[in-house]
Amino acid sequence: MRPVAHYCTIIPPYVLDQLAEQGHEPAQRSLALDLAHRAARLQAIAPTPPAHHLTRTIRDAHHLQQAPGKPVRLEGRPPARDGSVNRAYDGLGATFALYENIYSRNSIDGNWLPLDATIHYGQHYDNAFWDGSQMVFGDGDNVIFTDFTASVDVIGHELTHGVTQYTAALDYHDQPGALNESVSDVFGSLVKQYALGQSAAAADWLIGAGLLAHGVQGVALRSMKAPGTAYDDPRLGKDPQPAHLNDYVDTSDDQGGVHINSGIPNHAFYLLATALGGNAWERAGQIWYDTLTGGRLTHDADFTAFAKATVAAAKARYQDESVANTVTAAWSQVGISTT
Amino acid sequence: MRIQVTRTGGLAGRTQRAGLDTADRSDAPHVHALAREAVAGGLRAPSYGVPDGFHYEITVDGRTVYCADPKLTDSQHELVSLVLREGTAQPVQRGLAGGN
Numbered sequence: 058m059r060p061v062a063h064y065c066t067i068i069p070p071y072v073l074d075q076l077a078e079q080g081h082e083p084a085q086r087s088l089a090l091d092l093a094h095r096a097a098r099l100q101a102i103a104p105t106p107p108a109h110h111l112t113r114t115i116r117d118a119h120h121l122q123q124a125p126g127k128p129v130r131l132e133g134r135p136p137a138r139d140g141s142v143n144r145a146y147d148g149l150g151a152t153f154a155l156y157e158n159i160y161s162r163n164s165i166d167g168n169w170l171p172l173d174a175t176i177h178y179g180q181h182y183d184n185a186f187w188d189g190s191q192m193v194f195g196d197g198d199n200v201i202f203t204d205f206t207a208s209v210d211v212i213g214h215e216l217t218h219g220v221t222q223y224t225a226a227l228d229y230h231d232q233p234g235a236l237n238e239s240v241s242d243v244f245g246s247l248v249k250q251y252a253l254g255q256s257a258a259a260a261d262w263l264i265g266a267g268l269l270a271h272g273v274q275g276v277a278l279r280s281m282k283a284p285g286t287a288y289d290d291p292r293l294g295k296d297p298q299p300a301h302l303n304d305y306v307d308t309s310d311d312q313g314g315v316h317i318n319s320g321i322p323n324h325a326f327y328l329l330a331t332a333l334g335g336n337a338w339e340r341a342g343q344i345w346y347d348t349l350t351g352g353r354l355t356h357d358a359d360f361t362a363f364a365k366a367t368v369a370a371a372k373a374r375y376q377d378e379s380v381a382n383t384v385t386a387a388w389s390q391v392g393i394s395t396t
Numbered sequence: 397m398r399i400q401v402t403r404t405g406g407l408a409g410r411t412q413r414a415g416l417d418t419a420d421r422s423d424a425p426h427v428h429a430l431a432r433e434a435v436a437g438g439l440r441a442p443s444y445g446v447p448d449g450f451h452y453e454i455t456v457d458g459r460t461v462y463c464a465d466p467k468l469t470d471s472q473h474e475l476v477s478l479v480l481r482e483g484t485a486q487p488v489q490r491g492l493a494g495g496n
């Protein structure tokens with residue numbers, strides 16, 4: 058007899074009922090599982106809906122490589138003694154503020170997702186990441202990198218991986234992966250620019266300024282203004298980012314160079330924002346936000362598809378044709394044709 | 397036993413590789429046990445992991461497995477930390493296809 062239980066999701070319940078009544082064991086198991094799932098779903102739905110405001114929780118992993126850890130600062134509580142706690146708290150707040158005030162997005166998921174972060178993750182851990190539901194920060198090894206809470210744009214970058222996950226869900230490899238990375242750099246930089254009140258012309262357009270340890274030859278992890286120039290150090294090597302499609306790096310490392318080739322769309326955004334002038338989070342940021350959240354971008358979009366979507370978003374949002382033309386020109390300068 | 401660890405990805409997108417030969421180590425039995433456990437718990441193909449998470453490739457006496465943060469087993473975590481910290485750093489040719 059066929060193992061009905063394996064097909065429990067596609068076999069109609071009434072058929073399962075019948076099989077179960079006839080003493081079919083897999084069907085009985087399947088029904089029991091169904092009931093358990095239903096009960097779990099009801100329980101999951103039952104708790105109160107999320108509060109309609111920013112809700113942050115910072116937790117401390119105490120150098121274990123395990124999230125989430127023990128809560129050390131909750132929403133509305135005064136600063137802690139530990140600077141990492143407060144930088145993480147403030148960075149989550151700055152990111153929430155950009156999305157809420159400028160794009161009317163209610164937190165990362167658009168539905169008031171509480172913002173959680175774990176700090177002091179692991180020992181000398183040289184990284185920060187979004188684990189699918191919260192942020193994780195390492196302390197850095199202090200040889201190459203310092204505390205990963207040091208850069209507000211890095212916090213914005215990580216949380217934007219959450220926004221992408223809930224919206225365009227771009228694949229995390231090759232060109233869609235480089236776009237996923239670039240979108241995080243774009244909004245990460247905008248979080249910083251908005252927090253500092255900096256115009257596109259005044260901004261440094263760096264990702265991870267302040268993250269390199271003392272003595273490392275460089276200014277940041279990446280430069281959107283001048284990809285490939287962020288660092289050149291004997292231990293760290295040279296910043297490998299291209300700024301033009303002609304220099305696209307084919308590699309199997311890093312999911313197909315997602316942190317490398319992001320330099321190309323990063324630079325296109327920089328060119329657009331500085332050409333439009335004023336504050337980058339206004340028209341340039343709005344076009345990118347509309348592209349990411351508009352529902353038309355496919356998860357496997359390549360550079361050309363994304364570029365075309367930004368032109369369409371510019372046309373849809375701004376009557377002034379020169380805006381869309383500026384978008385087209387920015388892509389064209391990095392070697393991507395939208396026509 | 398020869399152990400090689402390659403770590404790719406991460407927020408910085410930086411690749412690091414180191415190798416370690418247990419022949420001259422006084423803690424060789426411990427490292428051997430660690431390596432066997434790490435390989436047993438590894439995947440045969442690279443996994444997706446999480447955005448900006450580190451990806452690891454562990455090769456023990458010619459056999460390669462994969463794992464990714466934040467889902468390392470304790471022995472994988474201990475092994476990759478040990479090899480990247482105490483092993484001999486190996487050159488990484490960036491930007492070349494088939495980067496291992």
Ligand SMILES: [Zn+2]
Binds near residue numbers: 238
């Ligand atoms: Zn990222």
